[in-house]
Amino acid sequence: MAAIVETRDLTKSFSGFRAVDGVSLAVEEGSIHAIIGPNGAGKTSLFNLLSGFIAPTSGSIAFCGRDITGMDAPRIARLGMVRSFQINSIFTHLSVLDNVKVALEARTDLPSRFWLPGTATKRLEPRALELLRDVGLEREHRLLAAQLPYGRKRALELAISLAPDPQILLLDEPTAGMATDDVGRISKLIGRIAAGRTVVLVEHNLSVVADLSQRITVMQRGKVLVEGTYEQVRSDQRVIDAYLGGGAGAHA
Numbered sequence: 001m002a003a004i005v006e007t008r009d010l011t012k013s014f015s016g017f018r019a020v021d022g023v024s025l026a027v028e029e030g031s032i033h034a035i036i037g038p039n040g041a042g043k044t045s046l047f048n049l050l051s052g053f054i055a056p057t058s059g060s061i062a063f064c065g066r067d068i069t070g071m072d073a074p075r076i077a078r079l080g081m082v083r084s085f086q087i088n089s090i091f092t093h094l095s096v097l098d099n100v101k102v103a104l105e106a107r108t109d110l111p112s113r114f115w116l117p118g119t120a121t122k123r124l125e126p127r128a129l130e131l132l133r134d135v136g137l138e139r140e141h142r143l144l145a146a147q148l149p150y151g152r153k154r155a156l157e158l159a160i161s162l163a164p165d166p167q168i169l170l171l172d173e174p175t176a177g178m179a180t181d182d183v184g185r186i187s188k189l190i191g192r193i194a195a196g197r198t199v200v201l202v203e204h205n206l207s208v209v210a211d212l213s214q215r216i217t218v219m220q221r222g223k224v225l226v227e228g229t230y231e232q233v234r235s236d237q238r239v240i241d242a243y244l245g246g247g248a249g250a251h252a
């Protein structure tokens with residue numbers, strides 16, 4: 001298998017507490033790879049390490065065969081690894097369309113700091129609309145982002161994350177807080193946007209994980225507990241124990 005991302009013994013300590021503890025992970029190119037585990041297992045910290053938002057205490061990270069350990073987030077994003085956040089990354093006072101245009105503008109070499117929606121070139125509009133169509137938001141493109149219901153805001157976040165056309169997209173709990181209808185919609189959407197790229201998905205909703213992912217890594221207390229297919233993972237006694245003891249959404 002060709003690994004697009006590979007970590008070796010990746011460790012992050014916060015004042016002696018190992019949030020990520022010796023994680024060796026290989027993500028296969030073109031796959032959807034889920035990271036699951038109870039609250040506090042270190043999933044978001046692992047994403048922060050991969051995307052360069054925090055630097056590891058020890059261990060290494062390779063992306064497309066290149067050592068990116070210690071590289072900063074903007075540089076890693078430019079190389080093609082982009083993450084979404086658990087928190088909102090939307091400009092609520094801008095229209096849905098302008099949110100995507102800002103994201104598209106940010107990937108050009110222009111100083112995005114000086115970007116003004118009113119003066120934006122029309123040039124970005126077709127691509128922005130295409131991204132909105134991909135996430136099912138084309139009809140709402142003129143609305144203020146603030147007017148979108150929660151589930152649709154998360155769809156807009158996905159469009160924003162896709163603007164730099166990342167090779168690999170790290171999605172942290174894309175269905176968190178969503179009503180069932182929206183969960184189904186976002187899940188389908190993730191399946192669609194995964195065509196032609198790699199997706200790493202942190203997700204508590206195990207039916208979404210089962211539907212989407214080819215490979216699953218289960219984390220517990222900073223470490224990899226088990227790795228395998230959904231069928232392998234769900235029947236593993238260690239996973240069952242971790243979920244029963246760990247309290248995270250255990251409807252496997």
Ligand SMILES: Nc1ncnc2c1ncn2[C@@H]1O[C@H](COP(=O)(O)OP(=O)(O)OP(=O)(O)O)[C@@H](O)[C@H]1O
Nearest residue numbers: 014018019020037038039040041042043044045046
């Ligand atoms: N900046 C930080 N400083 C100190 N401790 C931290 C920091 N970031 C995370 N931690 C701790 O590291 C552990 C792992 O946190 P992390 O957010 O990675 O877990 P998670 O698996 O994403 O959990 P959840 O499912 O609740 O999102 C937790 O105990 C958390 O309190």
Ligand SMILES: [Mg+2]
Nearest residue numbers: 043044045086
């Ligand atoms: Mg988290």
